[in-house]
Structures are given as C-alpha cells and as structure tokens.
Amino acid sequence: RASAFVFDLDGVIVDTAKYHYLAWKKLANELGFEFTKEQNELFKGVSRKRCLEILLDIGGITAAQEQFDRWMVEKNEDYLEYIEKMDASEILPDVPKVVGFLKDRNIPIALGSASKNARPILEKVKLLPSFDAIVDGNDVSKAKPDPEVFLIAAQKLNVAPENCVVFEDAVAGIQAANNADMISIGIGDAQILSEADYNFNDFTEISLAFLESLMSV
Ligand code: B16
Ligand code: MG
Numbered sequence: 198r199a200s201a202f203v204f205d206l207d208g209v210i211v212d213t214a215k216y217h218y219l220a221w222k223k224l225a226n227e228l229g230f231e232f233t234k235e236q237n238e239l240f241k242g243v244s245r246k247r248c249l250e251i252l253l254d255i256g257g258i259t260a261a262q263e264q265f266d267r268w269m270v271e272k273n274e275d276y277l278e279y280i281e282k283m284d285a286s287e288i289l290p291d292v293p294k295v296v297g298f299l300k301d302r303n304i305p306i307a308l309g310s311a312s313k314n315a316r317p318i319l320e321k322v323k324l325l326p327s328f329d330a331i332v333d334g335n336d337v338s339k340a341k342p343d344p345e346v347f348l349i350a351a352q353k354l355n356v357a358p359e360n361c362v363v364f365e366d367a368v369a370g371i372q373a374a375n376n377a378d379m380i381s382i383g384i385g386d387a388q389i390l391s392e393a394d395y396n397f398n399d400f401t402e403i404s405l406a407f408l409e410s411l412m413s414v
Contacts, residue, residue, distance in 0.1 A: 242367025
C-alpha cells in the first residue's frame, strides 16, 4: 500500500525542458550545428554531463576536459537566466491539487530529480516548503535508470521502497522507479512510458479517488 509519493521535477512539476532546450540549442549554434526539439527528447532525465556528451556527439565534436567543463558552465549560466524569471504560474496544471491532497492527509512527499538546480527552481515556484525531502543531482552518484535517487528519497522519508509511488516523465525515470521496486506512474505519452505501472497524460487526469485507491490496496 502506498504511504509516500516521490515527484520528478522537470516534466512533472514544471516544464523546464523548454529552457534546457534553448540553452543547449544556443551552445550548439555557437559551435556551428543545429539541435532540434526531437533531439532534446534524449536529454530528459539525463544528467548535465551526459547531455553535453550527447550534444557534442551530435555535432561531431571532441573536446579536452577543460573546454568540456567550460561549456557545461556556459550552458548552465544560460539556463539559470531562464530559471531566474520563473514563478508559481509555471507549475504544471493540477500539480498543486495533488500536492495539497497529499499534504492534507499528512502523506510524506519527496523530490527525486537529476537536476542540480532543483532547489532554486522549487523555491522560485514556491513549492519548496511542501516537500519533506529533496534528493537531486547533487546527492547521487548514479544516474537514472539506476534507482539510487529514489532509494535515497525513500530512506529520507523513512518509508519502504515498495510503499512509494513515483511520478516520472522520462523512460529512464520510470525504469529507475521500477528498479527501486516502487509503484511507477508515467506522466506523458503512454506509448513512450509503456513500462510504467500506470499512465496519465498529465495531472489533470489523476483523480483523488485514484490516489486514495493506491493508498488502500
Ligand atoms: P541540471 P529531472 C533533469 O531533471 C532533466 O530532465 C534533464 O534534462 C537535465 O539535464 C537534468 O535534470 C540535469 O539538470 O543541468 O539542472 O543539473 O527530470 O530529473 O527533474
Ligand atoms: Mg523529468
């Protein structure tokens, strides 16, 4: 029976993928090649370092470590300029409804994100106080689909992994939740996220009765 919920950040709580895209695209263009929205799909749930490796692969570019690190910093600085302007209006539809429902019932909730910018983003959209635990890119050594990020979240909430429900929008994230023995809920395209235990296009499709049912089975 579910007794805790873990939320991914990007693509679940806010749509920061569009800002990641603009920042990566700017770098690609500077380096003399195109970076498409389709290619950006490969970047979802993937660490910043891995994203740059994929980007340079697309452009057929090899770089020394120092140059690689400078590009990572440059991309992040551009990304942070977008984050700076975020506010609560960027929270995805019905996320506050679900978070509020869980809080009202004293159900612990955690964040389980690959992003090293998770805390400032949650602060910007005023959701930081709602979370009982935050596990982000600064806390993990193994990226999704490794279950580490979600297992640390369960540990912080003091709940057994099999009693945790994970909301995820990335294939690697659903796999990480499954690898952690948690109940996985795919948010987005059900065909892409076919490995999830349950699928919804977004939170407007998730009824409170459904959440109740997870907590009573
Ligand atoms: P940062 P999530 C992930 O967040 C994003 O989906 C992914 O596109 C990004 O590269 C990664 O965070 C790292 O982000 O550069 O801010 O550390 O979906 O796991 O919340
Ligand atoms: Mg995500």
